[in-house]
Amino acid sequence: MADSHIFSLLSLGFLLGLKHALDADHVAAILTIATENRTFWRSSLIGFCWGVGHTVILLVVGTAVLLFKLTIPSAWAKLFEVAVGLMLVGLGLSVAIALWRERVHLHAHWHEHGEQHRHLHSHSRGAHHDHLHRFRLEYKSLAVGMVHGLAGSAALLLLVLATVPSLGVGLVYILVFGAGSILGMVFLATAMSIPFAMSAERTARVHQTLRAAAALFSIVLGSTILFELLLV
Numbered sequence: 001m002a003d004s005h006i007f008s009l010l011s012l013g014f015l016l017g018l019k020h021a022l023d024a025d026h027v028a029a030i031l032t033i034a035t036e037n038r039t040f041w042r043s044s045l046i047g048f049c050w051g052v053g054h055t056v057i058l059l060v061v062g063t064a065v066l067l068f069k070l071t072i073p074s075a076w077a078k079l080f081e082v083a084v085g086l087m088l089v090g091l092g093l094s095v096a097i098a099l100w101r102e103r104v105h106l107h108a109h110w111h112e113h114g115e116q117h118r119h120l121h122s123h124s125r126g127a128h129h130d131h132l133h134r135f136r137l138e139y140k141s142l143a144v145g146m147v148h149g150l151a152g153s154a155a156l157l158l159l160v161l162a163t164v165p166s167l168g169v170g171l172v173y174i175l176v177f178g179a180g181s182i183l184g185m186v187f188l189a190t191a192m193s194i195p196f197a198m199s200a201e202r203t204a205r206v207h208q209t210l211r212a213a214a215a216l217f218s219i220v221l222g223s224t225i226l227f228e229l230l231l232v
Contacts, residue, residue, distance in 0.1 A: 017180020020111045020152065021051070021188055025084055025225065028218040029144050030185065034090040034193045035211040036098075036137055038109055043197075046141040047189030048182060053145030054152075055178025059171065066140045066170045072153065080151040082229055086149055088222025095215035099208060145185075 020026070030050055034043055051184040064070055195210055 006165070009163060009169070010176045011174060013177040014180040017177040018184040019180075020177070021184030023087060023183045024221060025151075026148060026185070027188065027192075028052075028088055028214075028221045029091055029148070030141070030189050031192055031214045032218045033093050033137055033141050033144070035196055035214050037193065037196075040190055040193055040197065042137070043189045043193035044186050046137055047185040048186070049138045049141040050145035050189070051178065051182025052147075053142040054149040054181055054185075055145075055175070057146045057149030057172050058153055058178060061150070062170065062174045066164075066167050070086055071119070077151075078229055080147075080153070082226065083147055083223045084151045085150075085225035085229065087144065088218045088225065089202045091144070091224075092215040092218030092220075092222065095211055099211055099215070169212055 030047060033046055037043060037046065067073070164173055196207065196224075
């Protein structure tokens with residue numbers, strides 16, 4: 001009977017992890033990062049890094065809470081949520097600033113044989129274009145996942161403490177929850193990258209609009225979170 005209860009608990013944890021990845025603040029954050037890359041495999045890696053960062057923080061905090069019977073003060077939980085709001089606003093603004101600096105448009109020129117050729121062109125970075133540093137987006141996604149892990153740790157750990165029979169089961173629950181959130185975010189990040197990857201290759205104006213919409217969504221959601229936490 002006890003084994004059946006533990007199995008049900010862990011199964012629930014995995015499903016909750018999948019659902020947790022679809023929270024609006026997670027979607028907004030990963031969406032702003034997805035606008036910066038052009039390949040599906042890298043989007044999957046970005047989603048994976050978010051899930052790893054999220055799970056690592058939950059595991060560290062969960063171990064401390066379960067091992068030392070600690071509680072997370074409501075003031076700290078609120079502070080973590082404020083950090084998420086500020087982060088979303090910052091991510092949205094970073095995309096908006098990048099759009100302003102790039103000012104990408106379609107540049108047309110004629111070849112000697114009379115054929116017109118169009119390609120993406122930017123005046124903002126000059127002749128010496130600085131490419132993205134290797135793994136910069138992955139590190140960024142890892143850090144974002146860690147912040148989300150802190151913000152979501154209070155509610156998760158209250159559930160764990162109320163239901164698990166031992167420290168070991170509690171830690172396994174967090175790992176299973178984390179596996180669900182990693183899988184959910186990998187699929188989510190890959191799916192969200194599709195319109196950005198396709199528009200980057202075909203229509204510059206559509207790509208610009210999608211990036212602007214992602215930035216606006218992140219800024220509005222982050223501002224709403226801050227308003228609800230600080231002013232209500």
